Amino acid sequence: MSKKYDQIFRENLQEIFPQVLAAFNDTEYRQAKPLPTTMVKTLQREPDFLFEVQTDKGKQILHVDVQTKHDPAMHRRMYLYSALLFDKYQLPVKQVVLYIGGGKQPMPDTVAMADFTYSYQLIDFRQIPYRSLLASKDPSKVLFAILCDFGTDTKEKAATAIVNRLRQTAKHDTSVFGHLQVLADLRNLGAFIKQLEKKMALEIKDRETSLYKLGSKEKSEQIVRNMLIKGIAPATIAELTGLSLAEVKKLVGK
Numbered sequence: 195m196s197k198k199y200d201q202i203f204r205e206n207l208q209e210i211f212p213q214v215l216a217a218f219n220d221t222e223y224r225q226a227k228p229l230p231t232t233m234v235k236t237l238q239r240e241p242d243f244l245f246e247v248q249t250d251k252g253k254q255i256l257h258v259d260v261q262t263k264h265d266p267a268m269h270r271r272m273y274l275y276s277a278l279l280f281d282k283y284q285l286p287v288k289q290v291v292l293y294i295g296g297g298k299q300p301m302p303d304t305v306a307m308a309d310f311t312y313s314y315q316l317i318d319f320r321q322i323p324y325r326s327l328l329a330s331k332d333p334s335k336v337l338f339a340i341l342c343d344f345g346t347d348t349k350e351k352a353a354t355a356i357v358n359r360l361r362q363t364a365k366h367d368t369s370v371f372g373h374l375q376v377l378a379d380l381r382n383l384g385a386f387i388k389q390l391e392k393k394m395a396l397e398i399k400d401r402e403t404s405l406y407k408l409g410s411k412e413k414s415e416q417i418v419r420n421m422l423i424k425g426i427a428p429a430t431i432a433e434l435t436g437l438s439l440a441e442v443k444k445l446v447g448k
């Protein structure tokens with residue numbers, strides 16, 4: 195998994211994966227305990243996420259990998275992981291790949307041999323209706339709606355709905371909007387999300403929301419720029435506004 199998206203998934207995946215898997219499985223994951231991902235030094239990379247989970251059929255190992263790009267060797271790598279995990283934990287191994295990239299070509303998910311066939315479960319986020327996550331009260335789930343299927347909605351309409359929902363569910367969490375911009379890049383919506391958040395920030399009246407703070411900062415900076423345009427000395431502006439002289443001079447070039 196790309197390091198750019200690694201932190202976002204590590205902070206939110208434990209909240210999102212039960213709902214994502216529930217859309218494709220009958221198994222109920224009653225309890226999940228994270229496990230160390232280091233196995234053997236000969237592997238070129240480590241699994242993204244490992245859990246020891248309790249299901250209605252007993253314990254199993256749940257291995258979740260996140261892919262942002264098509265990998266034609268994914269089935270071979272997952273097969274190797276499966277064997278190593280089973281040898282280490284001696285429990286049934288369930289493997290899921292969450293694909294969040296673009297393109298229409300599916301990755302291979304099966305290794306066929308003479309005596310048996312191995313396969314992992316491939317979940318493409320674009321197959322999940324975004325409104326199923328949009329309805330959640332959990333901002334971690336709403337966040338990942340940006341990667342899902344927009345159905346008949348335009349991507350701009352869907353992005354606007356997601357930002358509005360995050361305003362309702364993540365009022366005090368400033369990081370979630372930064373995470374949204376990063377994930378939106380995977381759908382070529384990063385610039386649109388940034389403009390949308392900035393526009394909405396100027397209209398929000400709730401002083402407790404993080405977007406209001408952004409809007410308040412934008413207005414303050416505009417006032418300072420207007421004062422500079424009118425010829426007021428930077429030192430005077432600093433004295434009147436409480437900003438440092440360096441902060442005022444920084445706005446000259448904006």
